[in-house]
Amino acid sequence: MEKNKPVIDPQDVVIHVDNVSKSFGDLHILRDVDLKLYNRENLVVLGRSGTGKSVLIKMISGLLMPDAGSIRVLGQEVTALSEKELQKLRLRIGFSFQNSALYDSMTVRENLEFPLVRNKRNLSRAEIDREVEDVLEGVGLSQAINQMPSELSGGQRKRIGIARTLILRPDIMLYDEPTAGLDPITCLEINNLINDVQARYNTSSIIITHDLACAKQVSDRMVMLLDGRFERQGTFHEIFDTDDARVKPFYDYNFIR
Amino acid sequence: MTCFWFRSVLEKQLISMWKKIRVLLLEFAKIHRFLMRFFREVVSPPFEFKEFIRQCYEIGWKSFPLISLTGFIVGFVFTKQSRPSLEEFGASSMIPALISIAIVRALAPLVTALIGSGKIGSQIGAELSSMNVTEQIDAMEVSGTNPFKFLIVSRVLATTFMIPVLTFYVAGIGLMGGYLSIISKDQLSMLSFFSQVFNTIKMVDVFAMTFRALVFGFTIGFVSTYVGYFSSKGTEGVGKAANSAVVASMFIVFIEELLIVQLLSLLT
Numbered sequence: 001m002e003k004n005k006p007v008i009d010p011q012d013v014v015i016h017v018d019n020v021s022k023s024f025g026d027l028h029i030l031r032d033v034d035l036k037l038y039n040r041e042n043l044v045v046l047g048r049s050g051t052g053k054s055v056l057i058k059m060i061s062g063l064l065m066p067d068a069g070s071i072r073v074l075g076q077e078v079t080a081l082s083e084k085e086l087q088k089l090r091l092r093i094g095f096s097f098q099n100s101a102l103y104d105s106m107t108v109r110e111n112l113e114f115p116l117v118r119n120k121r122n123l124s125r126a127e128i129d130r131e132v133e134d135v136l137e138g139v140g141l142s143q144a145i146n147q148m149p150s151e152l153s154g155g156q157r158k159r160i161g162i163a164r165t166l167i168l169r170p171d172i173m174l175y176d177e178p179t180a181g182l183d184p185i186t187c188l189e190i191n192n193l194i195n196d197v198q199a200r201y202n203t204s205s206i207i208i209t210h211d212l213a214c215a216k217q218v219s220d221r222m223v224m225l226l227d228g229r230f231e232r233q234g235t236f237h238e239i240f241d242t243d244d245a246r247v248k249p250f251y252d253y254n255f256i257r
Numbered sequence: 258m259t260c261f262w263f264r265s266v267l268e269k270q271l272i273s274m275w276k277k278i279r280v281l282l283l284e285f286a287k288i289h290r291f292l293m294r295f296f297r298e299v300v301s302p303p304f305e306f307k308e309f310i311r312q313c314y315e316i317g318w319k320s321f322p323l324i325s326l327t328g329f330i331v332g333f334v335f336t337k338q339s340r341p342s343l344e345e346f347g348a349s350s351m352i353p354a355l356i357s358i359a360i361v362r363a364l365a366p367l368v369t370a371l372i373g374s375g376k377i378g379s380q381i382g383a384e385l386s387s388m389n390v391t392e393q394i395d396a397m398e399v400s401g402t403n404p405f406k407f408l409i410v411s412r413v414l415a416t417t418f419m420i421p422v423l424t425f426y427v428a429g430i431g432l433m434g435g436y437l438s439i440i441s442k443d444q445l446s447m448l449s450f451f452s453q454v455f456n457t458i459k460m461v462d463v464f465a466m467t468f469r470a471l472v473f474g475f476t477i478g479f480v481s482t483y484v485g486y487f488s489s490k491g492t493e494g495v496g497k498a499a500n501s502a503v504v505a506s507m508f509i510v511f512i513e514e515l516l517i518v519q520l521l522s523l524l525t
Binding site: 058061063087088090091093095097098099101102103104114115118119121164165168 | 303388393398400401402
């Protein structure tokens with residue numbers, strides 16, 4: 001099932017990756033990559049493992065720096081920001097990690113409060129509680145508030161991870177393999193959640209995945225990373241309407257013909 | 258021909274040696290940056306006071322059972338072992354004075370630091386390393402929290418504060434162990450034992466003990482957080498970080514002990 005696409009203004013760019021390259025030692029991961037994310041758009045980045053998809057979103061959030069090129073996020077050049085400016089920009093970017101990255105020594109409530117109490121120090125206890133409950137309700141896990149991360153299932157951990165990023169009301173969401181390692185029904189729930197987040201919080205998102213069912217369900221546009229470059233982009237059908245031997249196996253594996 | 262072979266072998270050796278020196282110098286530069294960042298972050302707000310208290314509890318309070326047992330055994334055994342030699346010279350009445358000097362000047366800070374390196378060092382090294390592996394440190398960073406301040410500064414301050422507290426406690430419990438060892442064979446009131454102890458210990462000894470403990474506490478915190486924070490990814494990295502934190506902390510503590518002893522003997 002494909003989603004109803006929001007109206008996208010091509011002038012309203014929230015992320016502009018321009019000519020970016022990244023290597024680790026002799027290993028060239030990304031070569032002169034260009035990418036634009038428009039406001040309120042869900043952009044899916046497809047590609048094989050090890051092609052630099054996660055590296056790309058880590059560079060967008062400033063966790064890694066590119067070797068060359070420019071990355072503009074919400075009008076600010078990430079590579080030129082000071083540590084403090086970067087920290088401020090990051091409050092507007094939500095990052096959902098592949099393994100959820102929940103703080104395992106804290107309860108769900110403490111996990112959700114953590115970014116809030118550190119970045120909005122003037123909030124009262126009641127306001128913090130309300131925010132936590134609100135965001136937990138948004139991901140459908142109000143009952144898990146006092147549980148430890150180790151007591152949650154993989155799907156629940158993903159949801160809490162997403163809730164933790166949403167608590168700061170980001171403008172941009174970056175999802176790293178949101179459905180990896182989950183059963184089909186939970187995948188469907190996570191996909192619906194990604195669409196709900198877009199509709200409810202008006203976010204623009206980059207979703208890294210190689211799960212085509214997820215890509216089809218959540219994407220407004222897709223790009224495919226091949227050999228360190230974005231070589232194909234468009235809708236789901238435009239991407240896979242090809243005989244390219246590097247692309248076809250993706251489709252064949254996910255939707256056995 | 259031989260000359261050519263010798264030259265190529267020598268060249269290879271020199272290149273490999275230079276590579277090792279370069280790695281070592283880069284590591285020193287990294288340690289220096291880490292240290293400078295610590296001193297910068299420790300004085301700049303916001304302060305993670307709640308996390309500091311939590312770490313004091315984790316590092317200090319939870320170490321009390323192990324520290325109590327070790328301190329007591331050290332005091333007891335040291336007294337037991339010293340007795341025959343002193344008795345031989347008819348100086349068994351000097352035992353309280355001897356153990357007070359030994360415990361306060363050397364054993365209490367050193368034993369606390371070594372136990373601390375093992376228990377606290379491995380705990381911090383493994384915890385930070387596993388947070389690194391599971392991207393929890395990255396998650397802190399992207400949620401607008403300074404992980405260095407929250408994780409590193411709070412832990413280093415907590416060890417620097419708690420190791421001296423534990424050292425005083427070990428000194429007390431070690432002296433109690435010594436007293437019990439004495440009364441297992443002789444008759445001596447606790448009052449006369451402790452009056453001998455306090456007559457022997459000078460204020461400078463207490464200051465020296467505190468200074469040592471502060472240095473050791475900082476070392477354990479700094480080394481184990483450094484190793485954990487920069488551990489390699491993967492589960493193997495967690496094990497290596499825990500191991501390196503213990504080995505490196507203990508090694509540096511011994512070197513510091515050697516230097517501090519020299520320094521204090523020059524000053525007193």
